Amino acid sequence: MSKAQTITTPAVSARLLATAAGFTAMMLLLAYLVAFDQGALSQTGMYLHELMHDGRHLLGVPCH
Amino acid sequence: MPLSQATPGYIQLLLRGLLAGLFAGLLAGGFAYLAGEPHVEAAIAIEEAAAPAGETAEEPLVDRDIQRAVGLPLATGLIGLALGGILATAYTLLRRHLRTGSDTHAALGLAAAGYLGIVLIPFLKYPPNPPAVGDPDTINQRTAAYLAVLVLGLVAVWAATLATRTQTHQWRRAAAGTAGFLIVVTIAYTLLPAFHEVPDDFPATLLWDFRIASLGAQTVLWTILGITFAALLNRLATRTGTPQTATVTTA
Numbered sequence: 001m002s003k004a005q006t007i008t009t010p011a012v013s014a015r016l017l018a019t020a021a022g023f024t025a026m027m028l029l030l031a032y033l034v035a036f037d038q039g040a041l042s043q044t045g046m047y048l049h050e051l052m053h054d055g056r057h058l059l060g061v062p063c064h
Numbered sequence: 065m066p067l068s069q070a071t072p073g074y075i076q077l078l079l080r081g082l083l084a085g086l087f088a089g090l091l092a093g094g095f096a097y098l099a100g101e102p103h104v105e106a107a108i109a110i111e112e113a114a115a116p117a118g119e120t121a122e123e124p125l126v127d128r129d130i131q132r133a134v135g136l137p138l139a140t141g142l143i144g145l146a147l148g149g150i151l152a153t154a155y156t157l158l159r160r161h162l163r164t165g166s167d168t169h170a171a172l173g174l175a176a177a178g179y180l181g182i183v184l185i186p187f188l189k190y191p192p193n194p195p196a197v198g199d200p201d202t203i204n205q206r207t208a209a210y211l212a213v214l215v216l217g218l219v220a221v222w223a224a225t226l227a228t229r230t231q232t233h234q235w236r237r238a239a240a241g242t243a244g245f246l247i248v249v250t251i252a253y254t255l256l257p258a259f260h261e262v263p264d265d266f267p268a269t270l271l272w273d274f275r276i277a278s279l280g281a282q283t284v285l286w287t288i289l290g291i292t293f294a295a296l297l298n299r300l301a302t303r304t305g306t307p308q309t310a311t312v313t314t315a
Binding site for chain 2: 006007008009010012016017019020023024026027028030031033034035036045046047050051052053054055056057058059060061062063064
Protein backbone atom coordinates (compact mmCIF):
# COMPACT_ATOMS: atom_id res chain seq x y z
CA MET A 1 0.00 0.00 0.00
CA SER A 2 2.43 2.62 -1.13
CA LYS A 3 -0.30 4.77 -2.62
CA ALA A 4 -3.21 5.07 -0.21
CA GLN A 5 -6.28 6.02 -2.17
CA THR A 6 -8.81 8.02 -0.27
CA ILE A 7 -12.29 9.07 -1.18
CA THR A 8 -13.83 12.37 -0.24
CA THR A 9 -16.98 12.26 1.81
CA PRO A 10 -19.56 14.86 0.84
CA ALA A 11 -19.54 18.20 2.62
CA VAL A 12 -21.87 18.11 5.60
CA SER A 13 -24.75 20.39 4.62
CA ALA A 14 -28.23 20.85 5.99
CA ARG A 15 -29.55 18.87 3.04
CA LEU A 16 -27.16 16.00 3.68
CA LEU A 17 -28.06 15.96 7.37
CA ALA A 18 -31.76 15.84 6.53
CA THR A 19 -31.25 12.99 4.06
CA ALA A 20 -29.02 11.12 6.52
CA ALA A 21 -31.57 11.59 9.32
CA GLY A 22 -34.31 10.24 7.06
CA PHE A 23 -32.36 7.13 6.11
CA THR A 24 -31.21 6.58 9.70
CA ALA A 25 -34.83 6.68 10.85
CA MET A 26 -35.67 4.06 8.21
CA MET A 27 -32.78 1.86 9.38
CA LEU A 28 -33.89 2.14 13.01
CA LEU A 29 -37.47 1.31 12.00
CA LEU A 30 -36.19 -1.78 10.18
CA ALA A 31 -34.15 -2.82 13.23
CA TYR A 32 -37.23 -2.23 15.42
CA LEU A 33 -39.31 -4.41 13.13
CA VAL A 34 -36.89 -7.31 13.55
CA ALA A 35 -35.95 -6.86 17.18
CA PHE A 36 -39.03 -5.59 19.01
CA ASP A 37 -42.18 -5.35 16.90
CA GLN A 38 -45.06 -7.62 17.88
CA GLY A 39 -47.39 -6.88 15.02
CA ALA A 40 -48.14 -3.21 15.71
CA LEU A 41 -45.79 -2.05 12.96
CA SER A 42 -45.76 -5.00 10.59
CA GLN A 43 -49.57 -5.43 10.64
CA THR A 44 -49.11 -9.17 10.17
CA GLY A 45 -50.30 -10.06 13.62
CA MET A 46 -47.58 -12.05 15.33
CA TYR A 47 -46.47 -13.72 12.10
CA LEU A 48 -43.27 -11.74 11.43
CA HIS A 49 -42.50 -11.71 15.15
CA GLU A 50 -42.75 -15.49 15.35
CA LEU A 51 -40.95 -15.98 12.05
CA MET A 52 -37.86 -14.11 13.26
CA HIS A 53 -37.96 -15.60 16.78
CA ASP A 54 -34.64 -17.46 16.54
CA GLY A 55 -32.88 -14.48 15.01
CA ARG A 56 -33.85 -12.33 17.98
CA HIS A 57 -32.56 -14.86 20.47
CA LEU A 58 -29.27 -15.36 18.64
CA LEU A 59 -28.77 -11.63 18.10
CA GLY A 60 -28.95 -11.12 21.84
CA VAL A 61 -32.23 -9.18 21.96
CA PRO A 62 -34.44 -9.82 25.02
CA CYS A 63 -37.29 -11.90 23.67
CA HIS A 64 -39.56 -13.42 26.31
CA MET B 65 -15.35 17.31 -6.43
CA PRO B 66 -18.20 19.68 -7.38
CA LEU B 67 -20.56 20.48 -4.56
CA SER B 68 -23.55 19.28 -6.58
CA GLN B 69 -22.29 15.74 -6.07
CA ALA B 70 -22.45 15.99 -2.29
CA THR B 71 -25.73 14.14 -1.82
CA PRO B 72 -25.14 11.50 -4.51
CA GLY B 73 -21.91 10.87 -2.65
CA TYR B 74 -23.88 9.93 0.44
CA ILE B 75 -26.19 7.68 -1.51
CA GLN B 76 -23.21 5.93 -3.10
CA LEU B 77 -21.71 5.31 0.33
CA LEU B 78 -25.08 4.28 1.75
CA LEU B 79 -25.62 1.68 -0.97
CA ARG B 80 -22.22 0.18 -0.22
CA GLY B 81 -23.00 0.05 3.48
CA LEU B 82 -26.35 -1.62 2.82
CA LEU B 83 -24.75 -4.19 0.52
CA ALA B 84 -21.98 -4.94 3.03
CA GLY B 85 -24.56 -5.18 5.81
CA LEU B 86 -26.87 -7.56 3.94
CA PHE B 87 -23.91 -9.79 3.05
CA ALA B 88 -22.61 -9.75 6.64
CA GLY B 89 -26.09 -10.40 8.04
CA LEU B 90 -26.64 -13.41 5.80
CA LEU B 91 -23.24 -14.87 6.74
CA ALA B 92 -24.02 -14.28 10.41
CA GLY B 93 -27.32 -16.07 9.85
CA GLY B 94 -25.46 -19.03 8.39
CA PHE B 95 -23.13 -19.08 11.36
CA ALA B 96 -26.04 -18.81 13.79
CA TYR B 97 -27.83 -21.64 12.01
CA LEU B 98 -24.85 -23.96 12.33
CA ALA B 99 -23.51 -22.89 15.72
CA GLY B 100 -26.63 -21.65 17.52
CA GLU B 101 -29.67 -23.58 16.35
CA PRO B 102 -28.77 -26.87 18.12
CA HIS B 103 -28.76 -24.93 21.42
CA VAL B 104 -32.05 -23.19 20.61
CA GLU B 105 -33.59 -26.58 19.89
CA ALA B 106 -32.28 -28.02 23.16
CA ALA B 107 -33.64 -25.03 25.10
CA ILE B 108 -37.06 -25.31 23.44
CA ALA B 109 -37.14 -29.00 24.41
CA ILE B 110 -36.53 -27.98 28.04
CA GLU B 111 -39.18 -25.25 27.79
CA GLU B 112 -41.77 -27.71 26.53
CA ALA B 113 -40.87 -30.34 29.11
CA ALA B 114 -41.32 -27.74 31.85
CA ALA B 115 -44.80 -26.71 30.67
CA PRO B 116 -47.56 -27.74 33.09
CA ALA B 117 -48.94 -31.19 32.33
CA GLY B 118 -52.46 -30.03 31.54
CA GLU B 119 -51.22 -27.38 29.11
CA THR B 120 -50.92 -28.92 25.68
CA ALA B 121 -48.50 -27.25 23.33
CA GLU B 122 -50.44 -24.76 21.23
CA GLU B 123 -50.22 -24.97 17.47
CA PRO B 124 -47.25 -22.79 16.54
CA LEU B 125 -47.94 -19.83 14.24
CA VAL B 126 -44.75 -20.53 12.31
CA ASP B 127 -43.28 -23.96 11.78
CA ARG B 128 -39.98 -24.59 13.60
CA ASP B 129 -38.22 -25.49 10.35
CA ILE B 130 -39.34 -22.19 8.80
CA GLN B 131 -38.19 -20.27 11.89
CA ARG B 132 -34.76 -21.84 11.58
CA ALA B 133 -34.19 -21.89 7.84
CA VAL B 134 -36.07 -18.74 6.75
CA GLY B 135 -36.75 -16.59 9.80
CA LEU B 136 -33.22 -16.70 11.18
CA PRO B 137 -31.36 -15.54 8.04
CA LEU B 138 -34.19 -13.06 7.36
CA ALA B 139 -33.73 -11.52 10.81
CA THR B 140 -29.93 -11.38 10.65
CA GLY B 141 -30.01 -10.16 7.04
CA LEU B 142 -32.39 -7.30 7.85
CA ILE B 143 -30.46 -6.34 10.98
CA GLY B 144 -27.26 -6.42 8.90
CA LEU B 145 -28.91 -4.21 6.30
CA ALA B 146 -29.93 -1.70 8.97
CA LEU B 147 -26.53 -1.72 10.67
CA GLY B 148 -24.76 -1.38 7.32
CA GLY B 149 -26.85 1.66 6.47
CA ILE B 150 -26.12 3.20 9.86
CA LEU B 151 -22.38 2.46 9.50
CA ALA B 152 -22.28 4.12 6.07
CA THR B 153 -24.17 7.13 7.43
CA ALA B 154 -21.78 7.40 10.38
CA TYR B 155 -18.88 7.12 7.95
CA THR B 156 -20.27 9.89 5.76
CA LEU B 157 -20.81 12.28 8.66
CA LEU B 158 -17.78 11.42 10.81
CA ARG B 159 -15.06 10.67 8.25
CA ARG B 160 -13.59 14.18 8.45
CA HIS B 161 -13.22 13.88 12.21
CA LEU B 162 -11.40 10.56 12.11
CA ARG B 163 -7.71 11.30 12.25
CA THR B 164 -6.47 8.80 9.72
CA GLY B 165 -5.59 9.11 6.06
CA SER B 166 -6.73 5.55 5.39
CA ASP B 167 -10.33 4.86 4.43
CA THR B 168 -9.84 1.27 5.52
CA HIS B 169 -8.74 2.32 9.00
CA ALA B 170 -11.68 4.72 9.23
CA ALA B 171 -14.23 2.08 8.16
CA LEU B 172 -12.78 -0.63 10.39
CA GLY B 173 -12.47 1.81 13.30
CA LEU B 174 -16.14 2.76 13.08
CA ALA B 175 -17.16 -0.90 12.79
CA ALA B 176 -15.02 -1.73 15.83
CA ALA B 177 -16.65 1.12 17.75
CA GLY B 178 -20.08 -0.22 16.80
CA TYR B 179 -19.15 -3.75 17.80
CA LEU B 180 -17.84 -2.60 21.16
CA GLY B 181 -20.82 -0.33 21.92
CA ILE B 182 -23.67 -2.34 20.41
CA VAL B 183 -22.46 -5.91 21.00
CA LEU B 184 -19.75 -6.34 23.64
CA ILE B 185 -20.88 -3.86 26.28
CA PRO B 186 -24.54 -5.01 26.17
CA PHE B 187 -23.41 -8.66 26.06
CA LEU B 188 -21.45 -8.40 29.30
CA LYS B 189 -24.28 -6.66 31.18
CA TYR B 190 -27.23 -8.51 29.71
CA PRO B 191 -25.99 -11.75 28.13
CA PRO B 192 -28.47 -13.20 25.63
CA ASN B 193 -30.84 -15.90 26.81
CA PRO B 194 -32.19 -18.95 24.99
CA PRO B 195 -35.88 -19.91 25.08
CA ALA B 196 -36.97 -21.16 28.54
CA VAL B 197 -34.82 -18.51 30.25
CA GLY B 198 -36.38 -15.19 31.22
CA ASP B 199 -39.50 -14.06 33.02
CA PRO B 200 -42.16 -12.82 30.53
CA ASP B 201 -43.38 -10.37 33.18
CA THR B 202 -40.12 -8.39 33.03
CA ILE B 203 -39.78 -8.27 29.23
CA ASN B 204 -40.55 -4.54 29.07
CA GLN B 205 -37.99 -3.64 31.76
CA ARG B 206 -35.39 -5.91 30.16
CA THR B 207 -36.00 -4.40 26.74
CA ALA B 208 -35.66 -0.86 28.08
CA ALA B 209 -32.51 -1.77 30.02
CA TYR B 210 -31.04 -3.45 26.95
CA LEU B 211 -31.63 -0.35 24.82
CA ALA B 212 -30.15 1.82 27.56
CA VAL B 213 -26.96 -0.24 27.83
CA LEU B 214 -26.65 -0.22 24.05
CA VAL B 215 -26.82 3.58 23.92
CA LEU B 216 -24.47 3.89 26.92
CA GLY B 217 -22.06 1.50 25.20
CA LEU B 218 -21.83 3.90 22.27
CA VAL B 219 -21.46 6.82 24.69
CA ALA B 220 -18.56 4.97 26.36
CA VAL B 221 -16.78 4.57 23.01
CA TRP B 222 -17.37 8.24 22.27
CA ALA B 223 -16.07 9.24 25.71
CA ALA B 224 -12.97 7.12 25.16
CA THR B 225 -12.32 8.86 21.84
CA LEU B 226 -12.73 12.32 23.34
CA ALA B 227 -10.52 11.45 26.30
CA THR B 228 -7.82 10.06 23.99
CA ARG B 229 -7.71 13.34 22.12
CA THR B 230 -6.98 15.38 25.23
CA GLN B 231 -3.49 13.83 25.36
CA THR B 232 -0.52 13.81 23.01
CA HIS B 233 1.86 11.12 24.31
CA GLN B 234 0.82 7.68 23.15
CA TRP B 235 0.73 6.02 26.58
CA ARG B 236 -1.21 8.96 28.00
CA ARG B 237 -3.67 8.69 25.12
CA ALA B 238 -4.18 5.01 25.85
CA ALA B 239 -4.59 5.68 29.57
CA ALA B 240 -7.03 8.55 29.06
CA GLY B 241 -9.09 6.56 26.57
CA THR B 242 -9.28 3.57 28.89
CA ALA B 243 -10.25 5.77 31.83
CA GLY B 244 -12.98 7.57 29.86
CA PHE B 245 -14.34 4.24 28.66
CA LEU B 246 -14.31 2.59 32.09
CA ILE B 247 -15.93 5.54 33.83
CA VAL B 248 -18.95 5.48 31.53
CA VAL B 249 -19.22 1.67 31.53
CA THR B 250 -18.90 1.47 35.32
CA ILE B 251 -21.61 4.08 35.86
CA ALA B 252 -23.88 2.38 33.32
CA TYR B 253 -23.37 -1.11 34.75
CA THR B 254 -23.92 0.12 38.30
CA LEU B 255 -27.07 2.13 37.64
CA LEU B 256 -28.82 -0.30 35.30
CA PRO B 257 -30.90 -2.99 36.98
CA ALA B 258 -29.78 -6.62 37.21
CA PHE B 259 -32.00 -9.48 36.09
CA HIS B 260 -31.38 -12.95 37.46
CA GLU B 261 -33.94 -15.11 35.74
CA VAL B 262 -32.11 -18.30 34.82
CA PRO B 263 -34.07 -21.22 36.29
CA ASP B 264 -32.06 -23.14 38.88
CA ASP B 265 -32.26 -26.36 36.92
CA PHE B 266 -31.37 -24.90 33.51
CA PRO B 267 -28.16 -26.60 32.26
CA ALA B 268 -25.19 -24.25 32.69
CA THR B 269 -23.34 -25.71 29.72
CA LEU B 270 -26.32 -25.15 27.42
CA LEU B 271 -26.62 -21.54 28.60
CA TRP B 272 -22.90 -20.96 28.02
CA ASP B 273 -22.92 -22.61 24.59
CA PHE B 274 -25.94 -20.59 23.50
CA ARG B 275 -24.37 -17.32 24.63
CA ILE B 276 -21.05 -18.05 22.92
CA ALA B 277 -22.91 -18.95 19.69
CA SER B 278 -24.85 -15.68 19.92
CA LEU B 279 -21.66 -13.69 20.50
CA GLY B 280 -20.07 -15.54 17.59
CA ALA B 281 -22.92 -14.68 15.23
CA GLN B 282 -22.74 -11.00 16.16
CA THR B 283 -18.95 -11.06 15.82
CA VAL B 284 -19.26 -12.53 12.33
CA LEU B 285 -21.78 -9.83 11.44
CA TRP B 286 -19.63 -6.87 12.53
CA THR B 287 -16.33 -8.29 11.28
CA ILE B 288 -17.68 -9.05 7.81
CA LEU B 289 -19.58 -5.75 7.75
CA GLY B 290 -16.44 -3.71 8.51
CA ILE B 291 -14.18 -5.56 6.10
CA THR B 292 -16.73 -5.63 3.26
CA PHE B 293 -17.55 -1.95 3.66
CA ALA B 294 -13.81 -1.12 3.64
CA ALA B 295 -13.34 -3.25 0.52
CA LEU B 296 -16.22 -1.53 -1.29
CA LEU B 297 -14.82 1.89 -0.34
CA ASN B 298 -11.46 0.91 -1.80
CA ARG B 299 -13.12 -0.16 -5.02
CA LEU B 300 -14.99 3.14 -5.13
CA ALA B 301 -11.73 5.05 -4.67
CA THR B 302 -10.02 3.07 -7.41
CA ARG B 303 -12.88 3.59 -9.79
CA THR B 304 -13.33 7.31 -9.25
CA GLY B 305 -9.59 7.92 -9.51
CA THR B 306 -7.46 9.93 -7.16
CA PRO B 307 -7.67 13.60 -8.12
CA GLN B 308 -9.18 14.34 -4.74
CA THR B 309 -6.61 12.31 -2.81
CA ALA B 310 -5.67 13.75 0.53
CA THR B 311 -8.43 16.32 0.59
CA VAL B 312 -9.87 14.46 3.59
CA THR B 313 -6.84 13.45 5.63
CA THR B 314 -6.93 14.93 9.06
CA ALA B 315 -9.41 17.33 10.52
